[in-house]
Amino acid sequence: MHAPTPKPATRFLLLLLSVVLAAGLTILAWWLPNRPVQVGHDPAGPKIGMIESLSFAPFRRGQGPLNKVYPSAEQVEEDLASLQGITRGVRTYTAREGLEVVPAKAGKYGLQVMQGIWLGREADINAAEVEAGIKLANQYPDTIKSVIVGNEVLLRKDLTVDQLIAQIRKVKAAVKQPVTYADVWEFWLRFPQLLDEVDFVTVHFLPYWEDMPIGVAHSMPHIMDVYRTVQARLPGKPVVIGEVGWPSQGRSRREAIPSPIEAAGFITDFLQLAERENLSYNLVEAFDQPWKERLEGTVGAAWGVLDEVRQPKFEIGGKVSNLPQWPLFAGLSLLIGLILMVVRAQQLAALPPRAMLTAVLFAQGLGALLGAAIEHGLEYNYSPRHLIEFAVLAAMQGVFAALLFAELLDRLAGRGSATPLRSLGHSLAELRRFGPLQFGFGRARADADTLASFAALQRARLAEWLYGVLALWAVYHGIMLVVAGRYRDFPIDYFLLPIAGFLMLRLLSGGRDGGLVRFALAAGFARPYAASDSGLRMGWEAVLVFLLLSLPVLVLLIETLHNREAIYWCAIMVLYTVPLLGNLLMGRSMAGNAAGSGAGPADKAIALSPPSR
Numbered sequence: 001m002h003a004p005t006p007k008p009a010t011r012f013l014l015l016l017l018s019v020v021l022a023a024g025l026t027i028l029a030w031w032l033p034n035r036p037v038q039v040g041h042d043p044a045g046p047k048i049g050m051i052e053s054l055s056f057a058p059f060r061r062g063q064g065p066l067n068k069v070y071p072s073a074e075q076v077e078e079d080l081a082s083l084q085g086i087t088r089g090v091r092t093y094t095a096r097e098g099l100e101v102v103p104a105k106a107g108k109y110g111l112q113v114m115q116g117i118w119l120g121r122e123a124d125i126n127a128a129e130v131e132a133g134i135k136l137a138n139q140y141p142d143t144i145k146s147v148i149v150g151n152e153v154l155l156r157k158d159l160t161v162d163q164l165i166a167q168i169r170k171v172k173a174a175v176k177q178p179v180t181y182a183d184v185w186e187f188w189l190r191f192p193q194l195l196d197e198v199d200f201v202t203v204h205f206l207p208y209w210e211d212m213p214i215g216v217a218h219s220m221p222h223i224m225d226v227y228r229t230v231q232a233r234l235p236g237k238p239v240v241i242g243e244v245g246w247p248s249q250g251r252s253r254r255e256a257i258p259s260p261i262e263a264a265g266f267i268t269d270f271l272q273l274a275e276r277e278n279l280s281y282n283l284v285e286a287f288d289q290p291w292k293e294r295l296e297g298t299v300g301a302a303w304g305v306l307d308e309v310r311q312p313k314f315e316i317g318g319k320v321s322n323l324p325q326w327p328l329f330a331g332l333s334l335l336i337g338l339i340l341m342v343v344r345a346q347q348l349a350a351l352p353p354r355a356m357l358t359a360v361l362f363a364q365g366l367g368a369l370l371g372a373a374i375e376h377g378l379e380y381n382y383s384p385r386h387l388i389e390f391a392v393l394a395a396m397q398g399v400f401a402a403l404l405f406a407e408l409l410d411r412l413a414g415r416g417s418a419t420p421l422r423s424l425g426h427s428l429a430e431l432r433r434f435g436p437l438q439f440g441f442g443r444a445r446a447d448a449d450t451l452a453s454f455a456a457l458q459r460a461r462l463a464e465w466l467y468g469v470l471a472l473w474a475v476y477h478g479i480m481l482v483v484a485g486r487y488r489d490f491p492i493d494y495f496l497l498p499i500a501g502f503l504m505l506r507l508l509s510g511g512r513d514g515g516l517v518r519f520a521l522a523a524g525f526a527r528p529y530a531a532s533d534s535g536l537r538m539g540w541e542a543v544l545v546f547l548l549l550s551l552p553v554l555v556l557l558i559e560t561l562h563n564r565e566a567i568y569w570c571a572i573m574v575l576y577t578v579p580l581l582g583n584l585l586m587g588r589s590m591a592g593n594a595a596g597s598g599a600g601p602a603d604k605a606i607a608l609s610p611p612s613r
Contacts, residue, residue, distance in 0.1 A: 002031055011349055013354075018357045019341070022364035023334050029368055036319035039261060040268035051271070053114060054083060055243065055285035056090035056102065063463060064291025070098030077105045081288060082310045084109045084394035091242070091282045092120040093151055095132035103140035114282060115177075115244075119150040119167060120158045128166075130171060137175040141235065146178045147171060148169045148202060148242070154187045161191045168197045168264040182242040185226050188234060195234050202242035203230055205285075208256045208299075210566045216246065216266045217256035220273050227279070241281040244270060249379060250299025251489045252565040259322050264314040267305070271316065288313075297487030328496055329375045337367030340405045347409050355412040358508055362408055365504065368403040369497035373397055376493035389494075393473070396466055397497045403463045404501045407476035411509040463523055470498050471544050471576050477537035478573055485558060499575045520582025540578045550578045 060077040063069045071079075083090065096457050106113050117133035119126050122222050130149075137144050149168045150401050159167075163182065174177040178199035185203040188194065195201065205223045207214035214222050223244070230239055246266035247258040261366075267283065274281050280380055288308040292300035307313050312318040319566060323329070334542035340363040341348055355416045377390030474495050552570030559566035 014350055014353050014356060015360070018360040019338075021357075022337065023362045025361070026333050026337070026364050027160075027330050028367050030326045030333070030371075034321050034323040034326040036321045037261060038318070039265040039314075039320050040272070040317055048273075049281050050085070051305070052274070052280065053089040053091050053112075053282035054087045055225070055282060056080075056083075056099075057285065058099070058287060058291055059291055061290045062287070066294060068097075072098070073101045073105075076101050077108075079250050079310065080105050080111060080506060082306065083111065086305070087111070087283075087286070089113065089145070089282075089495055090286065091148070092116045095136055095164055099124045100132060103136050107140065107143040108199060111143075112138075113143050114146050114148055115144045116148045116151060117171065117210060119153050119164070120156075126167065130167060134171060134174045136365060137177055141176060141585055144177055146180060146200075147175055148180055151182050152187075152204070153181075154183055154191060161193065165194070165197050167195075172197070172199075180240070180242075180535075183228055192234060198237065200238040200240055201230065201234050202240045203227075204243035205241055206243060206245065207257070208246060208253060213253035213256035215495065216262050216269070218255075219246075219266060220269050223270070223273070224277065238280070241274075241279060243284040244281055244426065245284040245303050245373060247299045247302045247549040248304075249302035250297060250298065251487075251508060252563050254560060254562040257565070258302065261320050262313050263323050264316060264318075264320040268317045285537075290382045291505060292388075295487075298489050300379045300487065318573070323375070327511075329371050332374060333368040333371030334364070335367070336370050337364035340366060340402060343402070344406065344409055347413060351409075351412055357406075359409055359412055362504060363405050366405060366497065366501055368491055368501060370394070370401055370492045376491070380489060393470075393494050394477060396470060397494075398412075400466045400498050403459055403466075404505050406459065407463075408505055408509060416607055460522070465496055467531060467579065468522055468540075468544070471548065471580070474576055475544065475547045475551065478547070478555065481569075482554045482558065485555070490565045492565070492568050492572060492597060495572055495576075499572060499578075502579060503564050503575070516586050517582050519578050520586045521579035522583055522586060541583050545577045545580050545584065548573050548580075589608065 040394050056079070058076050060066075060071065060073045060075065065072055080090070080102070088110075090102070090106060091114040093103050093116040095115065103113050103115065115133060115137055117129050119129065131150075133147060147276035149171045150159070150164055153164055154161060168179060168181060180198045180200050181194055182202040183204065185205065188201060188203055194218060205226060207219040207222055209218075219245045223241075227239065227241070247261040248260045248263040249260040252258065270281075270283075275281065283305065285303050285305070287306050287310060288302055290301050290308055305313065305316075325407075337360075341360065348356065351359060374390075374394055379388070381387050381390060477488070477491055477495075481490070503519065517603075552573045555566055555570055561567065
C-alpha cells in the first residue's frame, strides 16, 4: 500500500522547511571556522603601543620594480599619511624609483626613516643608488635616522663580502647617520668581518622562511634564542631586528601557517616581546605587495599590516577572524544552491519528502563547495594568471555541480539515466550516431524515454570530460608542487567540489554494485559502457591514476607530515582516483565478458546502477 501523496500546500511547506534547514547548516559551516578569536598568547602582557617601524614599499596593483612602474609622489604621500598613528617610522629599500620623495614627505607626518640603498649585480645601478642615498641622507638629516647599505645581498649572492664592504665604506665616509647592512641572521654569523664596518647589526628574523619553518606558537622563543646568539657572536655593536613578520595568506610550510589569525597573533606576541625585552625592530611590512606574487607566490604578497587598498587587515591584540567577509560568501553559497533548485523546481517539488530533503541538502552542499572555490579565487587573486585560472575552474565546477544535481534528481525520482538503451529499440552504436538534431527532426517519432536516454548520455559524456580535465589540472598542480613547490599554493578549494560532490552523489543514490565499481565515474552518471571503450579508456585512466597516486607520495616526502595543508591536498588527489579506479575495474569486467560471450562491441553495453522504483 502506497503512502498518500502530500497535497501541493504541504509539499510547498516541506520544500520551504528543507531549504531553511539547508540554509542554516550552510551559514553554520561558514561561521564556525571564521568566528573571531582573541589573538596573542599573553593577554596580560605589556600594553601594545605604536609600531616602531614598518617596511615601506608604496606599490599599488600594477606597479613594482619588476615592470618598472613606480608610484607617484602623491601616492607616496597618501601612503605615508595612512601610517600616521600606526607607526613611528618607516624603512625604505631604495633611494630611487619614486621613493626619493619619502624623506621629505615623512617628516611632514612625524615619521623617521631608515633609508635603504639597494645593491644588486649591476654596477651602474649600484653607483646610482649609493649616490642618491648619500644625497638624501645629507639633505634630510633630521628625518633619516640611519642608512642601510644593501639588503640580503649576500643571501642572494649578488655581491661578494669584499664588494659589499667597499660600498659600506663609501657611504659611511659620506654621511653622518649610523650605517648598517641588513641580512638574515645566518649570513651575519657566516661573515663576522662585517661587524667592523657597521655602526649596528641589522638582522632579519622570519620564522616562516626558515629552512626548518617554525610555527607562531614557537616563534618568540626562537627569535630570542637567535637574538642572543647574534649578540654573543657579534659583540660590541647594537643589534636591530630589520625585518620580522608573518604572512596572512598563502601556502603552509610545515607548522608555519599563513592566515590573518596567525599573522595578528605573531605581531601581537612580538610587539609584547619587544616591549618586554626593549628590542629595536622594523616590522615587515606596511602594505600587501601584489607584485611579489611573481617572485614568491601568494605568500610573498601578503605580509602587510594593511591590505593593498590601505585598510587594516586585523586588530593587533584584539579579536580576529580569518574571513571577516564570511557572511558575503555564505550568502553566495545560498544563492548558488537556490539557483540549482529553482532551475529544477518542478522536478524537486514532485519528490517524496525524504528525497526532497536529500536533494535540497545536496544542492546546498554543492553551493557551499562552489562558494568556497570562489572565495579562494578572490582571496588569492594577485595576478592575471590567477584570475584566468579562477574564472575557468569556477565555470567548470559550476557546470559539474549542475550535472551532479540533475543526476541525483533523476535517480531520486526513480527514473535515473540508466534506462537500458536496447530496451528502447536502439543499440549503443546506433544511439551514438544520432545527434540532437536527428532526434529532434530526423526521428520525430522518438519517444520521451529515448530522448531522455540520449540527453542522459550526453550529460554523462560532458561530466566525464569535465572530471578528466579537472583531474589533469590537479595533476599539473601536483607536478609543480614537486618540482617548484616552495612558492606554490595548495589549491584545495579549487578541486574539492568535483570529488566531494561525486562521492556524495554515489552515496545518496545507491546502486546494486559493490566495492569501487559503485564509485566508478561511468556508474555515477550511468553512462552505458561498451566493451569497445575499454582499451582507450583504460589507457588514459590508468595513467591518471598512476600520477594521482604517485605525486602525493613525492609531495609528502618534501613537505613532511607536519604540513596539514599538504596532507589535505594529497588526500584530495588520492580521492580523485576512486572514480577512475572504478572505471578501470568496470572496463576489465566488460572486456572479459565480451571476449567470453563473443558478442559484438556495438551491441554489448550495460546500463549501470538503475535506481529501485
